[in-house]
Structures are given as structure tokens and as C-alpha cells.
Amino acid sequence: MKVMSLFLLGVAVFFGIIGVIYWFTSYEDAGFLMLIGAALLGLLPGSYYLWWTYHMKLQPEEDPDAAMEDSAGTVDSFPGSSIWPFILGMGAMFALLTFVFGLWLAPIAGALILSALIGVTVESRRGGAV
Amino acid sequence: MTTTIERPEVITPEELGGPEGHHPDALHGDADHGHHEGPSGILNWLTSTDHKVIGKSYMITSLVTFFIAGIMAVVIRAQLLDPHTSLVSYQTYNELFTMHGSLMLYLFAGPFAFGGLANYIVPLQVGAPDMAFPRLNALSYWLYLGGVITMLSGFLVAGGAASFGWVSYAPLSNATNSPGAGADLWLMALALTGFSAIFTGVNLVATILYLRAPGMTMFRVPIFSWNMLVTAILILIAFPVLFAAVVMLFCDRHFGTHIFSVEGGGSPVLWQHLFWFFGHPEVYILALPYFGMVTDILPVFSRKPVFGYKGMVFATMSIAALSTGVWAHHMFTTGVVLLPFFSLLSYLIAVPTGIKFFNWIGTMWRGQLSFQSPMLFSIGFLLIFLVGGVTGVLLASPPVDFMTHDTYFVVAHFHNVLIGTAVFGGFAGFYFWYPKMFGRMLREGLGKLHFWFLFIGFWVTFMPQYLLGLHGMPRRVASYAPDTGWTTLNVISTLGTYVIGFSFLFFLINLMVSWRKPVPSGPNPWDGHGLEWFTSSPPPHHNYTHLPPIRSERPTWDYNHPEHRTVVHKPKGKKFAAPNKGDKETVGAPS
Structure with missing residues (x-):
């Protein structure tokens, strides 16, 4: 979770910086808006994951030493065939x-x-x- | 009908009497957990939500579009064989190169990777029972198939298919210059496949983030799955912009708006901004999955772990990030874009790509190389993509770009990039994972013939095109004057295309032979590294009944070769356990 939140926040920071540089060097609005849109795309899920990183116990898939007993239980429900x-x-x-x-x-x-x-x-x- | 999936049991080699004793495949007697109660035959194809069935559907559909678009390429090259050929009319020629590009880019290269191989392989690699949203996954496929049908049906309507090039520049694509239903069908096909890609992107992100097996930390996820995660984020950045642009263009064509027309106060260059903000990330949406495939294949046929795992991950991220900031390098000659900004960022992409090349060579360096078909195609990818990358660096320089823009130099460059990735990388992946998907082997001899004819045909086709571009031959022309001196190079290029076309006969024969006289592959024919090689071939309905302990990025290798387990370097001072709880071994001790 933490790796992913940092990854997405990295997306936000990168496009934020590039967007600001682009605006002040070109004053071209379409590209600027798309870059800021991309920054928001990283920021929203990135901060959500960051919040969960500190409010959730370590998941078995995040634990480098996950043992057999950690793997017990339900993964999820999956739909069968559907037209x-x-x-x-x-x-x-x-x-x-x-x-x-x-x-x-x-x-x-x-x-x-x-x-x-x-x-x-x-x-x-x-x-x-x- | 929903099925609740319990986590597979983790087994160690010791429990099964060692890796040589019982293969976990033997445990797959009750492979389906007794849950697989879906229909069979065509009804299975229509109703399945299993990622393996959907992945295969994607692959078959995209390969069919690849062959259709390939036949178009052969017709295009036959038309250019000499100045006097009149195989097709100029209008048909325009339709052919438009549809060749559109089918290859929108409907083959992308969907083959993220809808086909990724759909099949990513859940297996991360140890998931299926994609996170199986019905959304099925919907993605049907939208994609709808897009294929819609785009191809352009040939059936009055006025013919779209003929404004795969980039659909305004004002050529407006209602006056491109009337008729063919252009509208092209736009609608983009809308359908765009949403299909977005849904698949969402599915891949959710699957890799939430459905990994215990112990499969992010930095143990195989590079192919990592690249698919980054590709999925790129899809989510790029495709909505394309959809918005398509809607605007459609409004310009039919509802009287003037977003891209000068006479109404709009801007044709805005189309280029919107299109290339999608279009350049799209190049990497098409390339990164294939980088991932090759990164998974090279270690297996070098019998070494991948060199610089984390470097590969960060290089992928850097390439993806930079690729979204370079869109206007396709627009240098419009004269209204910021040349230094886009040129600099384009040059910078060479750095992470160089890191990747270094790591690919590092992976092979002093390994025990074996040259089976997947490895040959991977090496073909390295060589061909390298030349595509280097000519890309040339084109990132505005003075060179001004000279070569819209010439055959650019055509040769992007075929070098895209055939290197989608065709050589893609077939490397196909030959590599085919035994997993179908439980049978492809013939090595036919695979090698396919490779060599394709490889030689490729260079014969595209090297003359670089020279033609430097001699000034423009792209998208159906004929040329006899006194230009371009005839010889065009003849060579066309003959090369015939060799490429011929090479695929070996591929089709190979598929037929493998189908008629199957050679069973067993679960792990290549002595593979990733989790996907642990389960049976083809895998059972929900993929795993048992899992090996995951202690590195190559759990199946560790399971099968306990004496050569992957050494995990951990930083000093951090608390960690032995690689296997209960194991007395201390492989992975801090250095």
C-alpha cells in the first residue's frame, strides 16, 4: 500500500512540477490543464492510499515474511458465468x-x-x- | 452465481517430498475446487468471466486484426513497388494506410498486450484467482470486439472507410473534407476501444494492488506485472483525453461546433495537442508491456535472476512519467510549440531506456544462454528497438525533425519502435507463455524459421525507408515520379515486406501442428521463475490450489531449486526473518 501511495504521489508531484514549468514557459492552456489533470489523477488515489497505509494492519501480501497461517481465509467472492x-x-x-x-x-x-x-x-x- | 474463493494453501518442497518428488501439479486433481459449473463451447465464450478465457479471446481477436492490417501493409507496399503501379485507387490507398495504422495501434498492439497476455498472465503472476472485477473484464472485451467490428465496417459503407490517417488531423477530418459514415465509424470505434482500455486499466490496477498472494510484496511482483501496473496508470491518464477529443471532433462534424475550425474561432492545433497528449503515452502503452515480457523472458533463458530489479521498476516509472510530457515533439513543425521544453524531455527518455538496456544486457551477461524461440524473439526485440530508440533521439532534435518530418524516415523510425516491441516482444511473450495457456508446446524449428525470416525481412523492409526519407520521399503518398530515383529502394522495401508476410506462414503452420499433434508441455517447460509456472498448464479454474512460499521475485525457481535460492539482499539494521519461516537456512542474511 505504501509503495503504491508513494508511486501515485510521485505521479502527482512530477506532473505538478512539469505543469507549472510548462505554463510559465509557454502559456499554452490545453497542455497545462492536461498536465494538472494528470497531477490530480495521482494526488487523489495517492493520498487515499497514504491514509490507509497508516490505518490498516499489515496485509499478508505486504508482509515479506508472510507464513502459511497468514494465508488462511477468504480471498473474495467472484461472479460465475454471466451473459x-x-x-x-x-x-x-x-x-x-x-x-x-x-x-x-x-x-x-x-x-x-x-x-x-x-x-x-x-x-x-x-x-x-x- | 458467485463463488467465494478461499486462499490456496501454501506448501513447501519438504512437505511434498522435495521439488523432484511430487510436483504441485499432481495436487490439481480436483483442479476446479468443484466450482467450475459454467457452460461450454460458444456459450462459454459469450458468458465467461474467467480472465483466462477473456485473455484468449482478446489474443485471438487482436491477432486476427494484426493479420488483416498486415495484409493491408502488403497491399500498400505492392502499390509503391514502382512509380507506375496502380494496384489500388488513391482513395483506397488512403483508406488502407489509415486502417493499417488504426488497426495495428488501437486494436492490435495495445489489446494484445493489456487485454490478451496481461489479462491471462498478471493474475497468475501475482497469485490471484481472477481479475479483481471479472464482469467488467468481460465487458471490456465486448466493447473491444464492438470497436473492431465498428472500425472494419467502415469498408462496407458508402464513401469507404476513414482516410485521414490514424492521427485524424483537423481540418482534414472535418465533415467537409472527410464526409461519410466511414469517418464517424472510425470515431465510434475509438470511443468503444477507449473505454475497453480504461476498464482493463482499472481492473489491472485493482488486481495488482489488492489480489496479490501472501508474501508477494510490491517489490517481488514480476517486472511484467509491474510494467502492466504502470501501463494501466498511463491508460488512465491518456485514454480519457482521447475520448474527449473524439467527442469534440464528432460535435464539429455534426452539431455545428467549431472547436477545431479556424472559421468559427476554434483551433486545429488544439486537436493535435489533445491527440498527442493521448498519442505519445499511447506509444509507451504499446511499448512498456513488451519491455516487461522481455524482462521476464531473458532471465529464464539466461538462468539468472533479472539484473537490477528495482532499477528496472524505476526506469519503467521514469519512462512513463516522461512520456506524458513530450507530446508536442510530434508538433515541432506547427511552429507554435515550445521546442526546448519538449526536445529536452524527449532526450531525457533515453536515460531510463538506456538503464533498461544496460540491465537487459547485464541479465544475459555470463548467464547460461539458451536460444529457444522466446529468447530469439527477445534478442530480436533488443536489436530492433535499439535502432528505433536511437533514431528517436535523432528526431527529438528540432533541426533534424524539421528536415525529416512527414518523410519515410519517420515511418521507418516508428516501425522500428513498434515492430520491435509489439511484434518481436509480443511474439516472444506468445512463444514463452503459449505452453502455459494451452498446455502444449510450439515446435522450435518452425519458431526459429519464423524468427529468422521475420528478422531479415524487417531490416530489408525498413532500412531502405530511412534512406528514402533522407532523400525526401514523403509519407502517405500513393505514387511518386519516376525521375526521383526512389524506385530501387522502394523495390527492396517491398520485397522485404513479402519476406515478413512469408514468415508468418511458419507461425500459422506452427499453431496448426501444435493443435493437430500436441506435445504436452507440463507445468514448467522452461524452468521458469514466476509464480505462473507453479500451477498446471493450462491452470485450473481459479488458478491455484496450492502456492509455494514467496520469498523473492522468483518463487517457482526457489521452490524447484532450494540449493540455488534467490539471495535477497536486505539493508543492514532492518529486522527480518529467514527466507522461510521454520527454515534453518539463512539465505538472505545481510551482507
Whole structure:
């Protein structure tokens, strides 16, 4: 966790410095804004992880000497097979094709996306924690 | 239906009667924990959320786009064979080079690495049962496939496919200069694959951060997975900008906005800023995964640990960071960018890349080298990427860039970079991990033939293009005048392309032979180092029933060779235990 937070904060510091230098040498706003955006992208998760680094007990994957007994327990819950990502993906494709070929495709896209959203919600409830 | 995954049990060689006694593979009798109850056949492909199935789908789809785009390249080169060839019309030629670049960059080189090999290998390398968000992972693939279909369908609509080059510069890409549905389909394909990449990036970050096996600290994660983590961060920086630019361009084309047009008060150069803020990190999104593959392959075929592990990690980070600050070196000739800033940062990238080269050579230095196909392709990568890197340093110099901008010199340079990484690095990874993915070997002889024809064909194709560029031949032209003196070099270059095309026949035959007459690979055919070589080939549904103790960056090697365990250097004064709790050995004592 600590390595990752320092890594992300490094991203923030690097782009912050580069962004400021870039602004005062070029006064070009598009590049400056994108550099500052990249700095924020590092800053937000980086400070979140840094906070957790000091509020969380050492995880087995962070412990260089993790022993067998540390490895017991649940990793996580994983979903099984599901048709809904396919339906949602095709819905997204038809939604974007609507912009190219016209509104007649919109009902197909809407039906696919809506059914996928309902389907995946029902599936999650039935399957327990996801 | 969800499945709760328990952590795999950690086993030591002693418990199994030593590494030579029982391989952990023998424990995989009940490989699926009894949980694998999904459908089979085409329904499995449509519904699977298993990272291995999705990774293979990604790989197959991206290889198909690679072959389609490769055939386009052969047609492009055949058109340029001599000044009088008229194989295709000028409009078709423009469509072909646009789609060749777009398919190769957006739909092959990236997805093959971060959707295909990374999807399959990263969870195995960090000891995870799957990607962190399996259904999001499946959605990524379907968005990607939607993008492939959308982009290729440009050839079916009136007016043909997009024909403004893979960079889609304004004002060439506006509704007046590029009318028709082909250009719009191209934009929508970018939106779909962009989101697919973003979702995969999120998935990779979450998997590497939260699903590592016990003992797999960040500085024990194999370099390939490290590079994928850094690549994923780059994806998250770059692709949203591309999506925003695509939306703006679409609004310019259809909704009457003037963001990129001078007549409405907009700026065409803004498109270049937005595009290259995505486009240059994209080059490293395409390169870093392949650096990682080669870094994992060289130690195995040198029978040594990787030289300068942490140096490699920091070099990757530096390359990624610098790559995001150099976008306008593609825009030197616009005359409105800050030349010293972008030139300096571009030069600086040579430093971490040089460190990587030093470490790659250091890894091989005095090792017990063996030259199987993955190693040959890795060495091919080193040589070809080196020349691409050196010509890149040349192009970072504004005076040289002004001379060679939009000539064949640039074409040769970026093919040197991208074929070095995505093709040589990519096939090194493919030959290396194919036994893990399919449980069978590829034939060495055919692999070597593939390598040598590809390697020689590459130089024959692209070395003449450097000279053509220096003689002033512009890129993106469908013909040239006979009195320019470019014909001989173009003939040589085209013949080289035929050799490259021919080399892939050996690859296809190799796949067919391995499919028809399988030679079982066993779990660890190369005596590999990473965790992925510990489980069976192909791995069971949730990857591991047992894990070795993880005490260095090469746990499988340590398990199989207890007498040559990786020595872990730790700084003085820090408290640490013996490499294995309960072990009396003191390998890893402070020096």
C-alpha cells in the first residue's frame, strides 16, 4: 500500500512540477490543464492510499515474511458465468452506432442496455455479495 | 452465481517430498475446487468471466486484426513497388494506410498486450484467482470486439472507410473534407476501444494492488506485472483525453461546433495537442508491456535472476512519467510549440531506456544462454528497438525533425519502435507463455524459421525507408515520379515486406501442428521463475490450489531449486526473518 501511495504521489508531484514549468514557459492552456489533470489523477488515489497505509494492519501480501497461517481465509467472492457483459457491450456498440446511422437504432440499444442493467442487478442480488 | 474463493494453501518442497518428488501439479486433481459449473463451447465464450478465457479471446481477436492490417501493409507496399503501379485507387490507398495504422495501434498492439497476455498472465503472476472485477473484464472485451467490428465496417459503407490517417488531423477530418459514415465509424470505434482500455486499466490496477498472494510484496511482483501496473496508470491518464477529443471532433462534424475550425474561432492545433497528449503515452502503452515480457523472458533463458530489479521498476516509472510530457515533439513543425521544453524531455527518455538496456544486457551477461524461440524473439526485440530508440533521439532534435518530418524516415523510425516491441516482444511473450495457456508446446524449428525470416525481412523492409526519407520521399503518398530515383529502394522495401508476410506462414503452420499433434508441455517447460509456472498448464479454474512460499521475485525457481535460492539482499539494521519461516537456512542474511 505504501509503495503504491508513494508511486501515485510521485505521479502527482512530477506532473505538478512539469505543469507549472510548462505554463510559465509557454502559456499554452490545453497542455497545462492536461498536465494538472494528470497531477490530480495521482494526488487523489495517492493520498487515499497514504491514509490507509497508516490505518490498516499489515496485509499478508505486504508482509515479506508472510507464513502459511497468514494465508488462511477468504480471498473474495467472484461472479460465475454471466451473459450480461456481452449484452451490455453490444448495447453500447448499438448506442454509438445510433450517432452514425440514425435514431432507428436507439430502441435496440436502449433495450439491450436496459435488459443488461436489470439482468446484472438481479444476478447480483441472487448471487449474494459481489 | 458467485463463488467465494478461499486462499490456496501454501506448501513447501519438504512437505511434498522435495521439488523432484511430487510436483504441485499432481495436487490439481480436483483442479476446479468443484466450482467450475459454467457452460461450454460458444456459450462459454459469450458468458465467461474467467480472465483466462477473456485473455484468449482478446489474443485471438487482436491477432486476427494484426493479420488483416498486415495484409493491408502488403497491399500498400505492392502499390509503391514502382512509380507506375496502380494496384489500388488513391482513395483506397488512403483508406488502407489509415486502417493499417488504426488497426495495428488501437486494436492490435495495445489489446494484445493489456487485454490478451496481461489479462491471462498478471493474475497468475501475482497469485490471484481472477481479475479483481471479472464482469467488467468481460465487458471490456465486448466493447473491444464492438470497436473492431465498428472500425472494419467502415469498408462496407458508402464513401469507404476513414482516410485521414490514424492521427485524424483537423481540418482534414472535418465533415467537409472527410464526409461519410466511414469517418464517424472510425470515431465510434475509438470511443468503444477507449473505454475497453480504461476498464482493463482499472481492473489491472485493482488486481495488482489488492489480489496479490501472501508474501508477494510490491517489490517481488514480476517486472511484467509491474510494467502492466504502470501501463494501466498511463491508460488512465491518456485514454480519457482521447475520448474527449473524439467527442469534440464528432460535435464539429455534426452539431455545428467549431472547436477545431479556424472559421468559427476554434483551433486545429488544439486537436493535435489533445491527440498527442493521448498519442505519445499511447506509444509507451504499446511499448512498456513488451519491455516487461522481455524482462521476464531473458532471465529464464539466461538462468539468472533479472539484473537490477528495482532499477528496472524505476526506469519503467521514469519512462512513463516522461512520456506524458513530450507530446508536442510530434508538433515541432506547427511552429507554435515550445521546442526546448519538449526536445529536452524527449532526450531525457533515453536515460531510463538506456538503464533498461544496460540491465537487459547485464541479465544475459555470463548467464547460461539458451536460444529457444522466446529468447530469439527477445534478442530480436533488443536489436530492433535499439535502432528505433536511437533514431528517436535523432528526431527529438528540432533541426533534424524539421528536415525529416512527414518523410519515410519517420515511418521507418516508428516501425522500428513498434515492430520491435509489439511484434518481436509480443511474439516472444506468445512463444514463452503459449505452453502455459494451452498446455502444449510450439515446435522450435518452425519458431526459429519464423524468427529468422521475420528478422531479415524487417531490416530489408525498413532500412531502405530511412534512406528514402533522407532523400525526401514523403509519407502517405500513393505514387511518386519516376525521375526521383526512389524506385530501387522502394523495390527492396517491398520485397522485404513479402519476406515478413512469408514468415508468418511458419507461425500459422506452427499453431496448426501444435493443435493437430500436441506435445504436452507440463507445468514448467522452461524452468521458469514466476509464480505462473507453479500451477498446471493450462491452470485450473481459479488458478491455484496450492502456492509455494514467496520469498523473492522468483518463487517457482526457489521452490524447484532450494540449493540455488534467490539471495535477497536486505539493508543492514532492518529486522527480518529467514527466507522461510521454520527454515534453518539463512539465505538472505545481510551482507
